[in-house]
Amino acid sequence: MRYIEPHGHMVSRTTDDYLAMVTAGCKAVCEPAFWAGFDRRSAEGFYDYFCQLTEHEPKRAAKFGLPHFSWLCLNPKESEDLALAADVLALIPDFLDRPNVLGIGEIGLNKNTANELKVLEQHIDLAVSRDQLILVHTPHLEDKLKGTKLIIDALLNHSGTRPERVIIDHVEEHTAPLVLDKGFWAGITLYPESKCTPPRAVDMLETLGADRIWLNCACDWGVSDPLAVPKTALEMKRRGHSGDFVDQVLYRNPHRFLSQSPNFRLQEET
Ligand SMILES: [Zn+2]
Numbered sequence: 677m678r679y680i681e682p683h684g685h686m687v688s689r690t691t692d693d694y695l696a697m698v699t700a701g702c703k704a705v706c707e708p709a710f711w712a713g714f715d716r717r718s719a720e721g722f723y724d725y726f727c728q729l730t731e732h733e734p735k736r737a738a739k740f741g742l743p744h745f746s747w748l749c750l751n752p753k754e755s756e757d758l759a760l761a762a763d764v765l766a767l768i769p770d771f772l773d774r775p776n777v778l779g780i781g782e783i784g785l786n787k788n789t790a791n792e793l794k795v796l797e798q799h800i801d802l803a804v805s806r807d808q809l810i811l812v813h814t815p816h817l818e819d820k821l822k823g824t825k826l827i828i829d830a831l832l833n834h835s836g837t838r839p840e841r842v843i844i845d846h847v848e849e850h851t852a853p854l855v856l857d858k859g860f861w862a863g864i865t866l867y868p869e870s871k872c873t874p875p876r877a878v879d880m881l882e883t884l885g886a887d888r889i890w891l892n893c894a895c896d897w898g899v900s901d902p903l904a905v906p907k908t909a910l911e912m913k914r915r916g917h918s919g920d921f922v923d924q925v926l927y928r929n930p931h932r933f934l935s936q937s938p939n940f941r942l943q944e945e946t
Pocket residue numbers: 683685708710782894
């Protein structure tokens with residue numbers, strides 16, 4: 677089995693996790709910029725983090741033969757301080773030319789506040805103006821439906837948005853159709869305690885079909901499972917889905933979306 681982990685916060689994982697992922701068939705890992713678990717106090721903190729995502733973590737992954745790609749942004753949780761957000765947004769353009777950068781993400785909303793929306797719009801503008809892919813985080817639980825609608829409106833309000841170049845992640849049963857109907861890609865996030873379990877994810881695939889959908893584990897410093905994607909393949913096979921279906925969802929779909937970035941090239945293809 678081969679798969680791509682399109683959303684993993686590897687800076688918070690151990691080398692044992694890298695080894696387990698590669699052993700399970702992982703062919704590439706993509707790391708969106710994320711909240712650190714605490715608020716960074718200065719733009720310099722973000723500068724160091726962007727260096728970690730574009731210089732240091734790719735080297736750590738390379739020790740296990742795993743190509744590592746990254747996405748850059750200010751997380752929605754970090755958007756309330758508009759002065760800090762402006763300073764960080766000004767840093768990002770210089771990093772976009774680094775060879776492992778795929779686009780702007782994970783942007784979006786957390787508590788659906790006015791400041792979060794303002795910073796989201798600035799990120800969308802930056803992505804469109806620099807012809808970058810976009811990866812979107814959607815809020816949790818009771819904020820998810822409203823937040824997803826606000827995000828879709830913000831994306832479509834920008835005349836330069838091309839939905840086929842945007843993935844809206846952490847979809848659930850009630851938000852996936854909104855995302856897919858507008859032409860965006862949808863990500864299903866597998867978590868042990870929240871978001872989506874493997875059986876629920878396969879239920880969604882059986883309802884929605886597999887077009888323009890990827891699976892990810894979003895593994896970070898909280899309770900999460902870096903092997904959630906290959907474990908979901910086991911659930912697919914248990915239900916009788918074909919190896920070709922598994923390969924489409926776990927490998928060919930993320931490969932198709934990510935290949936819209938000229939920086940996404942895997943070793944076996946070059
Ligand atoms: Zn994430």
